[in-house]
Amino acid sequence: MSVRRLPVYILADCSGSMNGAPIESVKSGIRALHSELMGDPSAVESAYLSVITFDSNAQQIVPLTEITSFNPPEFTAGGTTAFGSALTLLKDCVAREVRQTTDEEKGDWKPLIFIFTDGAPTDRWDEPAATLKRNRPGNIIAVACGDAADPDILKQVTETVLIMKDMSPEAFKQFFKWVSASIKQTSQKIGAGPAAPAEGIALPPPPPEIIIHP
Amino acid sequence: MSLKNWLFGSDEPGMEKPNAPMPCPPAASAKPDQPADTSGTVKKQESQTDRGEAKPTEPVPPLKDNPVPLASEDxxxxxxxxxxxxxxxxxxxxxxxxxxxxxxxxxxxxxxxxxxxxxxxxxxxxxxxxxxxxSTPKPQGTIAAATWKIEAVNEPWVPAEVAKAFPSLAAQVYSDHEAVERVLPGWRLIGGSRRGRKQAHDARFREDAMYFGVSAEITVLSVADGAGSCRLSRIGSHIAVRETVYHALSSAGSIPPEDRKDSSKLEASLKKILTDSVKTARKRVIEVAEKSGLNPKEFRATLLTVILWRDGDTELLLSNQVGDGAIAVIKSDQSILKFGESDSGAFSGEVSCFLTDTEGDAKAEIVRSIPDAHDVEALFLCSDGIEDPFYPIDKKAADIFRQWHTGVTEALDGFKSQPTQEAVFHEEAAAGALARWLEFEKRGENDDRTILVLHRLPVRMKF
Structure with a gap:
């Protein structure tokens, strides 16, 4: 009998514009996230992390891994922004790695997916975005970082879009702290059906540096 | 005492006084040969202090908490x-x-x-x-993995806006854990509800609730589980179980004598009573929310109810379920019957309908029955804190019943641990034994756990 997992996917934009402090802040943020989750016994038992990066291509650099075995990955920035490929890869990874409830087995918790990007996509993204929005494979939170990111594009992927203008290390630190708090709060009973629509998962309020895109 | 009195105040106009129900008593060291009280008189649950004539009583002793693993800073x-x-x-x-x-x-x-x-x-x-x-973390490579804490909740159980509109609700006594036991003619009812580790760690109240009531012929058992994502689901579950039990008990007296002798008419009457009870519970929860100026969705809870009718040679069982959790029956041939339908979604924690949702009334209409319950040996209704670790319940319920009949010598497959113990059903103080059984440990299963059990007494089944 398998453990019910809380799958968490992080999609990180590693295009050239993220070079320097932003990409270091992302890596540092993932390390801090891992450390934070290790401090929560519920997350230690349930949370599984995966990291998908996208530059000119998309790759799952860490498959869904329980946090006690998770090693924060190293990656660099460069290339363009294959956002559409990343969304397609995300869909495939969720389909392959996440279990739904069957007559024999209780499913995983609904995945929590964080996407952050700092620029406009350079590949075909509209169809993968529409597919994700239609199928809702998880609770997706997309973050538009800096001035070049277009929150309206992210709105094509999910209703929950945040804007983080400030890309300083401190802003990333606060963001990942919020991600951690969101993960800790997620494994709760929620409505999911026509009669009991989930009005968005209950997430803690984002830090002041981040605003919610209407 | 009517629930309307405890919740809405005794002077509220238009509130009829139902027949006297007997709400569930506290955990007791019931003896198998103890004569059951079927007088129909009212007995107060000791954990409550409302309803006018309430007398201060000792709270129900809490169940034993899971031991907190300790770690040394040094x-x-x-x-x-x-x-x-x-x-x-x-x-x-x-x-x-x-x-x-x-x-x-x-x-x-x-x-x-x-x-x-x-x-x-x-x-x-x-x-x-x-x-x-x-709670000091233990070393785990370079990063310490956390251990569980037990935290007090830093807010009133009934928030100010609800307490203002419903002072009697604010007078209810909350406890992190509950245990109940009651011997009936030929049966024993036992139950336990414990705050989940996650709730305790996060400094949240127990969101599950359970309640039962007994009158001459009818026994009503009710379990509810408040949605963790909803701020006041604990109030919703608390009200739902009590309203259901009170309404069913107070309605039983209205069944005409001629219908009681006709099995199909009796079944139809009881189905209506069960449906109306669940609908009444739904209405009350919504009413409390609205009169408190709150959205009923804040009070979302599941609700599972079982009615046992005993009258002479007649034994009849009915059930209704709104939301997740499970109701399971074991018969004398050791076959398991799933006696309710869980409204679960594709992922863990997802529920397709809560009591206060738009389809709540439609769910109340779905009543299952066992017209002749003479071959039923035991049954339970439980929240998902027990359903999930024993999923699928139609296959795992046999393990549960076996352990209660024969004791626990080793943990079931997939479980980290289970306390070794004698057979719950053969214990004199079965509620305490059931509370101990609820201490099982399974990775990732740290929700509130609530279960009400009915079993034959003396026990007839041999495993």
């Missing part, structure tokens, strides 16, 4: 030994080695980093430690 000076090493030591050596940290042999990879390490320190017992010291 890692550098702590001698770390395996259990085998400890056993191999002489008493003298053991005295020298202090504090001693027991480290179980490594298990499979999935157990790594969980709270498996127990620390036994002769110089400082667990009870001497402050909560923050108990």
């Amino acid at each position: 890692v550098e000076h702590t001698q770390i030994l395996t259990r085998e090493q400890i056993r191999a030591m002489s008493d003298e050596d053991r005295e020298k080695a202090k504090p001693i940290k027991f480290v179980p042999p490594p298990k499979s990879g999935v157990e790594k980093g969980t709270k498996e390490t127990e620390t036994h320190s002769r110089s400082q017992s667990g009870s001497d430690l402050k909560p923050e010291e108990q």
